Amino acid sequence: MTIERVAIIGLGLLGGSVGLAIAEYLPQVATTGYDASPETRQRAAERGLVGTVHDNAADAVADADLVIFCVPVGAIADVAREMAAAIPAKAIISDVGSSKAAVSQALAEALPNNAVVPAHPVAGTERSGPDAGFPALFRQRWCILTPPEGTDPDAIAEVSAFWEALGAKVELMDAAHHDLVLAVTSHIPHLIAYTIVGTASDLEDVTRSEVIKYSAGGFRDFTRIAASDPTMWRDVFLTNREAVLEMLGRFTEDLTALQRAIRREDGQALFDLFTRTRAIRRSIIEQGQDDARPDFGRGDH
Numbered sequence: 001m002t003i004e005r006v007a008i009i010g011l012g013l014l015g016g017s018v019g020l021a022i023a024e025y026l027p028q029v030a031t032t033g034y035d036a037s038p039e040t041r042q043r044a045a046e047r048g049l050v051g052t053v054h055d056n057a058a059d060a061v062a063d064a065d066l067v068i069f070c071v072p073v074g075a076i077a078d079v080a081r082e083m084a085a086a087i088p089a090k091a092i093i094s095d096v097g098s099s100k101a102a103v104s105q106a107l108a109e110a111l112p113n114n115a116v117v118p119a120h121p122v123a124g125t126e127r128s129g130p131d132a133g134f135p136a137l138f139r140q141r142w143c144i145l146t147p148p149e150g151t152d153p154d155a156i157a158e159v160s161a162f163w164e165a166l167g168a169k170v171e172l173m174d175a176a177h178h179d180l181v182l183a184v185t186s187h188i189p190h191l192i193a194y195t196i197v198g199t200a201s202d203l204e205d206v207t208r209s210e211v212i213k214y215s216a217g218g219f220r221d222f223t224r225i226a227a228s229d230p231t232m233w234r235d236v237f238l239t240n241r242e243a244v245l246e247m248l249g250r251f252t253e254d255l256t257a258l259q260r261a262i263r264r265e266d267g268q269a270l271f272d273l274f275t276r277t278r279a280i281r282r283s284i285i286e287q288g289q290d291d292a293r294p295d296f297g298r299g300d301h
């Protein structure tokens, strides 16, 4: 890897974790950072999320070999356009956005003279902001790269080596395919969590207080996911609209089939589905992909 200077734009959970991970696993690499929020810039400096926090974006990217946009996906196009003049032509451009087709296209259009290697580290938590990041976030997690056709292979190799150095397992994928897969594995699960917690909160007062009191059941797990950042998730659904709607159509059909099985007291249909889904959980755990990472320094969350 020849990257010596990384500029991180957006110093929340992802940007902060990238900065801390570089300090831990690539200590020879210098980091600069910028965030639109002055409070976040101050907190980022206090926590040492990057080597230098700049008060304007142009200074942060001035000499970067790699610029990583770690802002909500809906903001990436504007940020990239605003910074285009200040970004050196040698810099590789990347991001960490949860949806990829719209972001990849926006980055390529905003920065036509740079190599663009969009990335999605499939690693995160429900927390956000400059206090949420930790250096081990990416360890043994997938990082999916979606470089547009014709991207310089050296740039792809550099970004792959960078994420591997932070502990991630790297895979290349077409951006549209990424969006379809992540719609079902990440985006719709979040939508379901937001819905069920919203439904519970719309119940009348007495029932709602009981929901909170007895939330040790499945509901509690949903509340963790439904506590995720509203701006980030609004942007994910608006930028991955088509894939989410496609997968949501399938999900709704399956939910209706379950509804019918319950109404018809078709216990066999319920039992068969629950048996299949239990096997999926087991295979995820066998592949070491469950989220129980007690030894990975997740801190207090």
Ligand SMILES: NC(=O)C1=CN([C@@H]2O[C@H](COP(=O)(O)OP(=O)(O)OC[C@H]3O[C@@H](n4cnc5c(N)ncnc54)[C@H](O)[C@@H]3O)[C@@H](O)[C@H]2O)C=CC1
Residues within 6 Å of the ligand: 009, 010, 011, 012, 013, 014, 015, 034, 035, 036, 037, 040, 070, 071, 072, 073, 075, 079, 096, 097, 098, 099, 120, 121, 122, 123, 124, 125, 126, 127, 128, 129, 130, 132, 229, 232, 236
């Ligand atoms: N939260 C998660 O678990 C994961 C998030 N992602 C992606 O990472 C990106 C960042 O998400 P988080 O770090 O979780 O959010 P966050 O809310 O913790 O951090 C985002 C930061 O971007 C800053 N920001 C917003 N607009 C800006 C602008 N125009 N210029 C400069 N800074 C700006 C905000 O002030 C904030 O500090 C998103 O694109 C998200 O889809 C990817 C994987 C996991």
Ligand SMILES: O=C(O)C(=O)Cc1ccc(O)cc1
Residues within 6 Å of the ligand: 097, 098, 121, 122, 123, 124, 125, 126, 186, 225
């Ligand atoms: O906290 C959780 O359960 C997550 O699902 C974290 C997450 C959120 C968004 C991503 O694009 C990737 C990972």
